[in-house]
Amino acid sequence: MLKQTKEYLAEAFGITEKEITCVQTSEVACCQTFQKIDAISEYNQAKVLKALQEEQIAARHFSPSTGYGYDDIGRDALERVFTRVFGCEDALVRPQIASGTHAIALVLFGLLLPNDEMLSITGKPYDTLEESIGIRGEAFGSLKQYGISYKQVELTSQGEIDLEMIKQSIHKKTKIVYIQRSRGYSWRESLSIEQIQRAIIEIRKVKQDVIVVVDNCYGEFTDIQEPIQVGADVMAGSLIKNPGGGLAPTGGYIAGTKICIGKIANRLTSPGIGREVGSYAAMYTPFFQGLFLAPHVVAQALKGMVLAAHVYQEQGFTVLPSFDASRNDIIQAIQFKTKEQLIAFCQAIQSASPIDSHVTPEPWDMPGYEAQVIMAAGAFVQGASIELSADAPIKDPYIVYMQGGLTYEHVKLAVMITLKNIIVKEI
Numbered sequence: 001m002l003k004q005t006k007e008y009l010a011e012a013f014g015i016t017e018k019e020i021t022c023v024q025t026s027e028v029a030c031c032q033t034f035q036k037i038d039a040i041s042e043y044n045q046a047k048v049l050k051a052l053q054e055e056q057i058a059a060r061h062f063s064p065s066t067g068y069g070y071d072d073i074g075r076d077a078l079e080r081v082f083t084r085v086f087g088c089e090d091a092l093v094r095p096q097i098a099s100g101t102h103a104i105a106l107v108l109f110g111l112l113l114p115n116d117e118m119l120s121i122t123g124k125p126y127d128t129l130e131e132s133i134g135i136r137g138e139a140f141g142s143l144k145q146y147g148i149s150y151k152q153v154e155l156t157s158q159g160e161i162d163l164e165m166i167k168q169s170i171h172k173k174t175k176i177v178y179i180q181r182s183r184g185y186s187w188r189e190s191l192s193i194e195q196i197q198r199a200i201i202e203i204r205k206v207k208q209d210v211i212v213v214v215d216n217c218y219g220e221f222t223d224i225q226e227p228i229q230v231g232a233d234v235m236a237g238s239l240i241k242n243p244g245g246g247l248a249p250t251g252g253y254i255a256g257t258k259i260c261i262g263k264i265a266n267r268l269t270s271p272g273i274g275r276e277v278g279s280y281a282a283m284y285t286p287f288f289q290g291l292f293l294a295p296h297v298v299a300q301a302l303k304g305m306v307l308a309a310h311v312y313q314e315q316g317f318t319v320l321p322s323f324d325a326s327r328n329d330i331i332q333a334i335q336f337k338t339k340e341q342l343i344a345f346c347q348a349i350q351s352a353s354p355i356d357s358h359v360t361p362e363p364w365d366m367p368g369y370e371a372q373v374i375m376a377a378g379a380f381v382q383g384a385s386i387e388l389s390a391d392a393p394i395k396d397p398y399i400v401y402m403q404g405g406l407t408y409e410h411v412k413l414a415v416m417i418t419l420k421n422i423i424v425k426e427i
């Protein structure tokens with residue numbers, strides 16, 4: 001680090017030599033892990049570049065559309081580029097898909113009919129999907145209300161997919177096998193592409209025609225392949241996470257086989273109309289450019305989380321994953337010893353944000369959660385978690401889930417600021 005930088009960090013952020021030394025020592029230790037992340041990013045950058053070139057993307061594809069959006073060439077080209085990048089047959093990539101939850105719910109409602117069953121093989125799905133499925137609350141129009149049943153198989157205590165239990169749980173009604181790649185906000189490992197592949201091979205031996213759906217949120221571009229390329233039928237995610245590269249202002253994607261995507265398109269708009277409509281009166285540029293940046297931005301976020309893991313591991317906290325683990329999502333969990341540390345950490349992340357740095361997050365009673373929750377997010381795109389952010393329920397064990405970071409430099413700076421708030425205070 002430049003002498004001038006150190007002086008400036010001290011003056012502008014009150015960062016002392018102590019925090020700098022701590023983070024720089026970790027940075028050296030993380031060197032090999034960083035190289036692995038860069039190698040993945042290099043591959044994915046090439047993949048995205050090639051897809052843009054093959055589709056001959058030009059300025060005309062950025063143009064907005066209005067009304068029904070028939071023959072919206074920007075929308076259609078964007079979907080073809082995603083199809084190539086993800087190595088699938090077809091994709092829906094739309095600003096009208098409001099979030100990751102919406103994308104996944106579209107998949108489920110698009111593919112399941114009354115009397116079908118959905119089997120989750122990675123335990124309980126992400127919180128926000130519980131009401132769509134009908135395993136929490138009594139929301140009108142849940143899968144349950146349509147007579148679609150749900151079962152789940154937990155991961156083993158080692159965090160592996162429990163193939164024996166799954167084989168016993170698949171029967172005639174089982175239409176969808178559901179996999180969540182990322183840890184989401186639970187204290188477990190994310191699943192590797194190899195683990196997903198092995199599971200799909202075994203599952204198909206039991207039931208050839210089962211539809212394998214992957215919640216791919218937070219997983220895109222963390223490896224050189226995506227779940228679709230190892231046998232999944234459909235995967236879905238959010239554009240304000242990894243594949244939007246920090247630029248996409250909203251939206252979600254669904255990628256998979258032609259047959260599945262066709263059915264889901266009927267749910268996206270209406271049966272019979274499918275994918276043919278849907279206009280966007282703003283420019284498509286941030287979706288294309290965001291995808292172009294996504295491999296690099298994901299690598300920046302991953303390296304930032306590796307650094308945070310090492311720093312906090314060295315400070316004596318339990319972290320998951322470890323700094324040197326291979327990563328299949330952009331989330332870093334850190335377990336603090338006290339509630340005060342947890343809150344101080346989130347407040348420090350907020351204060352280190354480019355946007356809303358002047359506000360102080362406090363724990364609050366968030367609807368649907370039993371414990372209070374504290375959230376730190378100071379993002380350009382509201383709620384975007386490819387930007388540096390941190391969330392924590394206020395309950396023992398005191399675990400913060402942090403993710404994102406558009407630039408490694410920013411995450412590094414933020415980690416120094418959190419250290420100043422926590423360690424220096426505690427010692």
Ligand SMILES: *Cc1c(COP(=O)(O)O)cnc(C)c1O
Nearest residue numbers: 099100101126182184217218238
């Ligand atoms: C974020 C996320 C979702 C839901 O996405 P939203 O955009 O927040 O609705 C679902 N599953 C996982 C694993 C996620 O990380």
